[in-house]
Amino acid sequence: MIFTKTALQDAFIIDLEEKPDHRGFFARTFCAQEFQAHGLKPIVAQCNLSFNYKKGTLRGMHYQVLPAAETKLIRCTKGAIYDVIIDMRPESPSFLSHIGVELTADNHRALYVPEMFAHGYQALADETEVVYQVGEFYTPGYEKGLRYDDPFFNIDWPLDVTEISDKDLNWPLLRMMSVGGTSSR
Template identity: 60%
Template sequence: MIFTETHLRGAYLVDLQEISDDRGFFARAFCANEFEKHGLKPAIAQINLSFNEKKGTMRGLHYQQAPATEAKFMRCINGAIYDVIVDMRPDSDTYLQHFGIELSVENRRALYVPEMFAHGYLALTDGAQAYYSASEFYTPGVEQGLRYDDPALGIQWPQTVTIVSEKDAGWPLIQR
């Protein structure tokens, strides 16, 4: 696995280190030891799969506060998504800054999302599927969210958002 830290401390792109032969390739997609070597939380409480019928579907931006802060490890296993994280750590130098990356079945990239980062993605293709682990159980009482279109964040989504849940569209705007 090849770990590349983003400009948001603790958030990593993870690329496969493929071993190829005439059959195709083999690559390690997750390794707790390698996560720990990079200071990442390898715990897995849940593994989730989301299917998006139509491109333009927005999911997020979500995060959980204490006592159930969660790290996520995201991968797209069909089609393509534009994945965005926002640093929600109030004491961080990059508080409220974001990072976005395309994850696709073709590029096989993954994104490690640290605790106290809001996370969401936009389906770039019909039938896009995301597969991701979470280090804590979903805990509705501590869930928080940001609006994907909050002007305070300035996220430039690569396509128009056409489908979003009422819950995700209803998160309050950031007050500065």
């Protein structure tokens, strides 16, 4: 695997190191030893699959807080997504910064999302499928979220939103939240 640091502290893009032959190729998509060597948490508590019927569908921005904070390894296995993460760790040099990465079934790229990062994505094609390897069990009492259209972040989503859940539409704006024990903004 090829680990590339992003502009956000502790977040990585992970590309495959393909071993091609006449049949196609073989590549490792996860290795606990390689993750540890890059300072990443190699724990997988559960794996999730998300299927999106329509291009423009948006899911996010979700995260869990301590003691149930999650790491995530996100990969698009069918179609394409624009994946966005926001660093929600007050002690981090990249606190409240975000990046967006295009993950597609063709580029085989993955995004490693550290604990306390809000995560969301938009489907760029109909019938898009996304696989999550998650480092903690889903714990509803520790779930948090941010509005996908929060003007503080000004995320440049590539498409108009065609589908979104009521829950995701109703997350608070950052200025209404308490982040790290103090009110933000």
